[in-house]
Amino acid sequence: MTRDLLVVDKVTKRFGGLKAVGGDAGLSFSVPEGTFLGLIGPNGAGKSTTFNLISGVLKPTSGAVILDGKDLSVARPSDIASYGLGRTFQTPRAFPSLTVLENVMVGADNEGETLLSVLRGGWRSRERALRAKAGEVLDRVGLTERINDVVANLSGGELRMLEVARQLVRDPRILLLDEPTAGVDPSLQAKLSRILVDLHAEGRTLVVVEHNLHFLLQIADSVVVLQNGELLSKGTPGEIKADEKVIAAYLGADHAA
């Protein structure tokens, strides 16, 4: 049995009267190290909120999130990121005053970002290595030609890939992706699928929210289904596809729509 890298333990989140995540009992699931977990559910099911609770952007109303044995209740989002958690956002975020390359380079945990290193001036040599690494990652996500562009010139899909690249350059132990294929054209989607399969093969832990079930169920090795913030089902992609409740609640709704 591999150990759990991430544990979501009886977590609830309320926005005023709205029980966005966990209902009354709380949402619990765990992600063993090296797993590729798919997180699915209809619109408003609480998937993005769950990501925000894990990454510290939001704090749970009750319950706990535990990463690699560490309780994250008082950790800031930047602390959680530095513990090895990477995430993207449903609406891609970029730094408009930086170029595409800089947008990726800034992602690395960088000793050059301390005042001492600025005084010593020793950051230049490391910067070369970082630039090379950022270039490789950009190549991997298919943005090589955009390397010196400003982010304002990128399409929505390219922004998404840029955000993935910015996380990849940090070598996170666990990577949370929120709808990575939304707005991404099919050729880039295939590329993304290959990247995720490779990352998984490298032993990295992945949690991916996707509406594109065709994309997700092919590559994930287990799936958690949310509905109204609560756990509806979990299992392998095969089990999920055959689950009556899921078909009724999610696929059914999808087909009806």
Next chain:
Amino acid sequence: MNTVFQIGLTVLMFGSLFSVLTLSLNLQYARGGMINFGTVAYFAAGAYAYAIVTQEPPHGLDQYLVGLDMPWWVGFIAAGIAAMAFAILTGWPTLRLRGEYLALTTFAFAEMLNSLLVNERGIGNGTVGLANVERPDANILGLSENIVYALAAFALMLATAYAFRRLLASPYGRAVDAIRDDEVAAQAIGKDIARLRFQVFVISSIPIGFAGALYAMITTLVNPDLFSAEVTFFVWIALVLGGERTLLGVVIGTMALVGFQEVIRAIPFESVRAAEIAASAEDIVTGILFIVILRWQPFSALARRRQAA
């Protein structure tokens, strides 16, 4: 010819001096995304620290309590430290505040310092201030004192611009830009935004303290009137005037504003009345300038280093 030279020298001296403030403000605002409306306080902290460290111990009618009688360079260093200390004190509780709240709080801190200087006579004789501030013998190379101080101010400005440039061209500057662009995204890549913003705030206040020391040397007088909120508004206008995109623009904006004021002041008026009118005209024109510039370059658009091409 002689007056033109004198005006040029004054513009170089005070233009350079205030450019140090504008450069610091530029780092805090255009790069760090922090609105500091209390700039004058760090300037005052530097000037008073310099005066107190270099002046003789109190005697006679002096109300101030401390005079350390140290050499000028000790006072100069103390000025940088004093501004830095005041930045630590004021930045720590306030930097978590957003935009206009930070502006209001820094403004309030500056007003508090001003009223402290007025009311606590033990610091600097209250409203009377500290006169005859010590200054180093500037008669070097046979140049006049004014020329030497103008050059010193210019050198301080260059050193400040160089230090900031170096900071911003490094990975550190890139992280600072990222935080200003999008805090949530910056946190998602592990940037400690509280630490970086605090550091930027504190670092950028140090040259303001040095400028305060130099200002005290030049005027040989420090009193609360010299350090009113007008100074803060002045540097903000200069920053907006020059545009925040390049350090050179910042300096040119400041020089232009100082030049404009000096030229108006140099006009020989026939009567007191005319001089009064000119003085209010200067205020009005400065105000209009501020409004006009803000109209076409609103704050939100200001904080962008490189806009979409």
